[in-house]
Amino acid sequence: MPLTTGLLVALALGAGGDRLLLCRPALAGDPALARPEAVLEAGRALGRDLLDYGVPCETPAEAARAAARAGLERAVASVATGASDGSRYSLVLTSADEEELARRSLLVAPGADPVGPLAEALRSLRREAGLASPAWVKPTGWSLIGGGAVALAAGLVLGLQARDQARKADAATTPEDWLAANGAWETKRTQSAVALGVGAAAVAGGAVVLWRF
Numbered sequence: 001m002p003l004t005t006g007l008l009v010a011l012a013l014g015a016g017g018d019r020l021l022l023c024r025p026a027l028a029g030d031p032a033l034a035r036p037e038a039v040l041e042a043g044r045a046l047g048r049d050l051l052d053y054g055v056p057c058e059t060p061a062e063a064a065r066a067a068a069r070a071g072l073e074r075a076v077a078s079v080a081t082g083a084s085d086g087s088r089y090s091l092v093l094t095s096a097d098e099e100e101l102a103r104r105s106l107l108v109a110p111g112a113d114p115v116g117p118l119a120e121a122l123r124s125l126r127r128e129a130g131l132a133s134p135a136w137v138k139p140t141g142w143s144l145i146g147g148g149a150v151a152l153a154a155g156l157v158l159g160l161q162a163r164d165q166a167r168k169a170d171a172a173t174t175p176e177d178w179l180a181a182n183g184a185w186e187t188k189r190t191q192s193a194v195a196l197g198v199g200a201a202a203v204a205g206g207a208v209v210l211w212r213f
Contacts, residue, residue: 020093020126021067021075022050023057033082035114039089042118043076049126050076060094068096076125086110089118093125102128141210148202155195162188 022043025036043050051072057063063077073096081088086109093102104121108114165185172178 019048019072020050021053021063021070021072022122023053023063023066023075023077024055025078025080025089026056026058028079028081029088030082030084033084033087033110034080035082035087035108036080038087038108038114038118039078039080039091041115042122045115045119046122050122060092060100061098063092064094064096064098067094072096074101074129076122086112087114089114089121091118091121091125093129101125137209141206144202144206144209146206148199148204148206151195151199151202153199155192155199158188158192158195162192 022040025034025039027034027036040052043052051070053063053066053070053075057066057075057077060075060077063075067073067075074093075096076091076093078089078091081090086107088107089105091104092100094100102125104125106117106121108117162185165181165188169178169181169185172181
């Protein structure tokens, strides 16, 4: 179990190189209609795939230099423009050496929620740059979580059975009955501890896989 946990942690740390630096959007047009905060909300929807830079980058080149300073290989610069027909967004994925890798533009009508379309645009940028999560990530992550949940449930059941055997041992009236109940209690207690430990490690590992890759 420690080996499995260590491997998962190592894999998670190894995925850090694929994180993107997300600059806050530069503003254009009517600020009230631009809705720049939606870009950050969309970035948060991608979890740890994106690192919030905290301030706007006026150009993709500025975003590239910020990524280089942060030790990342890629950055996303954006412009949010407020117009009468809605909020216009332009997103550019650039490498740390200032090479444009991909670009997306979208218009979100007034009153419509821009977060969903922006999140999909960010995912699209990652896919186009070859940064999409590997195909094994979701099935592996959810399998670990599902298997871990089953193991946790089994551990709880075994723990309850161990408690019942402990009560039988306390109520035993003969040495034979006490030995049988006490032996069953020790066995169930060990099985419960193993199942709970394996289950917790599997759930944590599945969460790491889904969150980091």
